[in-house]
Amino acid sequence: MNTLSPDALHAARQRIAEAVHHTPVMHSRALDAAADARLFFKCENFQQTGAFKARGATNAVFSLSAEQASRGVATHSSGNHGQALARAAAARGIRATVVMPETAPRPKIEAVRGYGADIIFCAPTNAARQTTLDAFVADTRAEFIAPYDDVRVIAGQASCAAELIDDVPDLDAVIAPVGGGGLISGTALTISALAPHIAVHGGEPSAADDAARSLESGQRCGNDAPQTIADGLKASLGAITWPIVRDHVTAITRVSEDEIVTAMRLIWQRMKIIVEPSCAVALAAVLAAPEHFANRRVGVILTGGNVDLDRLPW
Amino acid sequence: MNTLSPDALHAARQRIAEAVHHTPVMHSRALDAAADARLFFKCENFQQTGAFKARGATNAVFSLSAEQASRGVATHSSGNHGQALARAAAARGIRATVVMPETAPRPKIEAVRGYGADIIFCAPTNAARQTTLDAFVADTRAEFIAPYDDVRVIAGQASCAAELIDDVPDLDAVIAPVGGGGLISGTALTISALAPHIAVHGGEPSAADDAARSLESGQRCGNDAPQTIADGLKASLGAITWPIVRDHVTAITRVSEDEIVTAMRLIWQRMKIIVEPSCAVALAAVLAAPEHFANRRVGVILTGGNVDLDRLPW
Secondary structure, X not given: OOOOOHHHHHHHHXXXXXXXXXXXXXXXXXXXXXXXXXXXXXXXXXXXXXXXHHHHHHHHHHHOOHHHHHOXXXXXXXXXXXXXXXXXXXXXXXXXXXXXXXXXXXXXXHHHHHOOOEEEEEOOOHHHHHHHHHHHXXXXXXXXOOOOOOHXXXXXXXXXXXXXXXXXXXXXXXXXXXXXXXXXXXXXXXXXXXXXXXXXXXXXXXXXXHHHHHHHHOOOOOOOOOOOOOHHHXXXXXXXXXXXXXXXXXXXXXXXXXXXXXXXXXXXXXXXXXXXXXXXXXXXXXXXXXXXXXXXXXXXXXXXXXXXXXXXXX | OOOOOHHHHHHHHHHHOOOOOOOOEEOOHHHHHHHOOEEEEEEHHHOHHHEOHXXXXXXXHHHOOHHHHHOOEEEEOOOHHHHHHHHHHHHHOOOEEEEEEOOOOHHHHHHHHHOOXXXXXXXXXXXXXXXXXXXXXXXXXXXXXXXXXXXXXXXXXXXXXXXXXXXXXXXXXXXXXXXXXXXXXXXXXXXXXXXXXXXXXXXXXXXXXXXXXXXXXXXXXXXXXXXXXXXXXXXXXXXXXXXXXXXXXXXXXXEOHHHHHHHHHHHHHHHOEOOOHHHHHHHXXXXXXXXXXXXXXXXXXXXXXXXXXXXXXX
């Protein structure tokens, strides 16, 4: 699946339209001046569950047959995807189970519980997550909805860029943070189907730069226990998202931890909105790479706002 | 001046329309559920300079004759009014001077400087502010634009409620925080002229409750060196704002410091927007007084978002 037809994109967008927000686009003259560009911030921090993940999870859950749905859904997630799946399952009236690391931020654990999902805690390693989830799925035959490497999820995330290009004419580029690649893949599929003249860019923490290395080498690379404040971007590209990134993404810009915190503070101070560190990576990349963005009209996807207010990075 | 005609309100709104934002109205199902009401948040934290004060200061500066303007403008302010006046003066191309207490939050000092105003620091007492300002005005014949007790300022603040009732039909009540009374007076004048069936409410820190005491006693009271986290609400009603409050405000609800912080965190967490403590007083009052607000459609004016991110109250 390296493309999605306009009809398929439209179908996913319609499927979730009642259950997610068409989020607003915001501007900031101060940030335009800082970037020497015209920036259009797509505010997924205002999305249901506080992050774009609501789109993909809802599309996946709403796509299930009645028989599949009756068995419930399950996933592993340190945060936003878990909340999104929990909420989507509640909206359809089915059971959701989320495998979470014991170290997940408290507000994210509470939010998953608040949507009525069951939580199974595991050790904070990728192996433990997968083993715990596999055992649960084998036992219950629940439908696994992966956080990003799932066509249904990617098609849901694609609706974000579709709204953005509907609302903002004449964009030159769109940029999104890159973790496992669900959002950037959905964005790339939308742009290639509906507005192929727009360049698709990614931003990535230098400490979790698997996508940048993959794009440079032409081979899918992984991250080895990355340490970054951008906790939503530690995952590596998957078997489905990698070829989409390879074929449709112009460049991925690396940013340092300091650049992420600086961008996060700029958004808080200048736009008066709350974004999480992973989210700030897109603006950090715009500021770090004027060769790609200066003097252009850039859609910047602000992915989420789920922050532990008691543990801010400054 | 206990009323303003629809024409006078309209003229002020038109005068500032190009220089300030028509701010958005936001919703939150979580906060609706917490208040058992339907809340419409008027987001002045997204206003120019990060606070509604831009409206009043702009109307005052844009109302000056060319001769008055040539002498420049001056005020005393611990924060948002100073920024607003500095920006309004810059927009008109005239000089602004702001007397600020040495203890003013650093971001507010930097913002005033950023708009190109001159700052004169004084001791952090009302007496020192006034003496310093009086000396400067006597010396330069600059036009004093008071933070709230000024008809031009009040008429500018009135534009906020005018936008709100344009954008949200069938409100039952509007609530604003009360400091010196400029915003609540402007709000009351708009509502009494254009939508007199809507109840006008105020919220006030218990620690600076001069308006509540004034309304209860029928006599204008003052605050004596109030200690509250809501630093924008320490001022007392003025000679102009008091009779407007007396004649048009239904009730003023007192809230504790804890209630202010709780409301502020709720807004940050649930709405993903940044508001300052003074701003959170309106929601705190809605939550504290269900007898006034439960099951009603309530416009909540979020007054500003200028917070020192290094000194959060939790």
